[in-house]
Amino acid sequence: MSIYDTLNTEQREAVLHTDGPLLILAGAGSGKTRVLTHRIVYLIEEKGINPWNILAITFTNKAAGEMRERVDQLVGFGAESIWVSTFHSTCVRILRRYIDLIGYENNFTIYDSDDQKTLIKDVCKLCGIDTKVYKERSLISAISSAKNEMITPDEYEMNTAGDFAKMKIAKVYHEYEKQLRANNALDFDDLLLKTVQLFQTQPQVLDYYQERFRYIMVDEYQDTNTVQFKLVSLLAAKYQNLCVVGDDDQSIYKFRGANIRNILNFEKEFEHARVIKLEQNYRSTSTILDAANAVIRHNVGRKDKTLWTDNGEGDKIKLCQFDTGYDEAEFIVGDIREHVREGIASYNDHAILYRTNAQSRLFEEKFVAANVPYKIIGGVNFYARREIKDLLAYLKTIDNGQDDLAVRRIINVPKRGIGLTTINRVQESAQQRELGFYEALGGLDLIPGIGRGAAKLESFVALIEYFKGLVDSVSISDLMKEIIDKTGYVELLEAESNEEAQARIENIDELMSKIVAYEDGCEEEPPTLSGFLEEVALVADIDNLDETSDYVVLMTLHSAKGLEFPHVYLAGMEDGIFPSYMTIMADDPEEVEEERRLCYVGITRARENLTMTFARRRMIRGETQYNKMSRFLKEIPMNLLTSGQLIEDEKPEIPTQQAYRQAKASFRTKAFSAKPTQQFTVSKGASLSYDVGDRVRHMKFGDGMVTQITSGGRDYEVTVQFDQAGTKKMFASFAKLTKV
DNA sequence: GTGCCTGCTCACGGG
């Protein structure tokens, strides 16, 4: 009996098909990871392939680590020389070796989205672009999609077709690229794009990697974008041994460029590609699976497949409605506590999934109050915190003096009396002399008007040079200790002696232990500063999930991809939240389809129990919103559901005639009562051009009907039932509603 | 040059 006997027919077929292109359409829970690991083992043990010749690309570092571990358990030796990593890590490794061939230095810096934003701001200032008209966010996303589609600034410029806005974007794109290059920095998209450009312009490098990676496997293929596809095609062009695994129904990253055509057209791109479908689900009960199938069936243009299972029917899916998000959180936390108390399950058997990170807050409150261990994945990234970014900027400055952003971040942190004026003078002088910012500090006497600032700048340079002198002789952790010591960073925080400063110090301690952990666990022979900074740049929040710790996990539906839990709660199942307001309002029906796929992902995370919850009203950014139950819930057949809380047919959200009268009456009594304080509001209210029952228009939410107007102190609180956006409560003076 | 206040904008997802 061999390890391959445990696979089903299709799985075995996929494992044994080693040569030539192969597309595995693997439904949720169909054992694709098992197939991939067994395939690697088969290549090594049965086909005698050198592990060195195998490349496996996963979606997260965590998945990469797990895959290596599993292969390691199955093969005698050599697992460590298989190259298993994410697209981004793979590219960084290649670029660190060869990027000098396309005009960068090999110790380039990786810019995260914060750095990107800072740089774009600078660029806009430089190009005289008003960021009120052209939002940084949209500029970044325009540039990012261009890069994902491998459109260079020049090409972008040629395709503007006289479109004024596009010409502006082209200008920004040009300048942004110039600055990145000057800073010897790459953004996330560049990591992929530059690697493709490297391969396209340096045939000898491409040939080296084609020879090296004779067998290539790509997981989560449905979420690859155009440039990733190009990368894989280039690498696989010679030997054609490319195996991709994906599920078009789980494609949820269109917003960051994922191109679903990569999976739908695989057979066209790679002729003679073998296609194998894995449709048997080993994870969930049939009830859960039926619900998932029922939901996803509403999408058009998907590869036809139906998941089935011979797991039992299991429990029905619990559907619970609550008054507020607060009640929702309380119920879920209580439910989990009960499971644990009854010994049915442990904390880490439970996951709470939601659409947006902001939803985690209510849960956090309740978990703290209930003293239940929990872990929130995502939200504010550890490495995005100010103190961490500051200290890392020191490391970046020491590692790559060309990274102007890093230098400017720390030149006056902690405060050393170098103000904006001085910094701007240096900046100007640097530009004129075509030097980097830090370089320009070398010739202070050449900078006009620098005056008293010069001495301060000099001592800053001396400090950095001192650190640079340490790099080769001390470890990264010792270097960091020295930075903290010499700058007095922690000392200053200690002096503040408040809770916030204390939290920052704790974060710095955590950074120190992360550095030490890197040094201990580093695979590269001597741990390098660049190596550490790169690991920091490429970690995902989900990489920090530890399944062996006993805590309830909270995360977004996006983060949950690839995971599974016995008990899953899908919270906030409301139109406007999930599917999100933006996608409902979008003209493109594809947007709601992507949300539906996300729902499918969520449902299929559950092994035994699924609970879906929604609230009638909930506070969103300080505003009370009234949402209808999610359209996705209505797509689930009734016979699969049970109501944990009272559920009738959906409660009509539009108040009855009677309620109208009541609302109107209460408006009148309030408005015309004799209380002097309210007299004042009457005069205000008299200017309202609409009344209960009127149709009004809102700039963002569109048209709707006023259902209630109440006096809320200085202003009127108006409740409007919008045609598209649901019911919203807002202050009259802010809402700027017009009668239609 | 620094620190504080205010008002404004922005809130979907992430390597």
Added chain:
DNA sequence: GAGCAGGCAC
């Protein structure tokens, strides 16, 4: 509800 730019006083 939060973070940030810009204005202002010191």
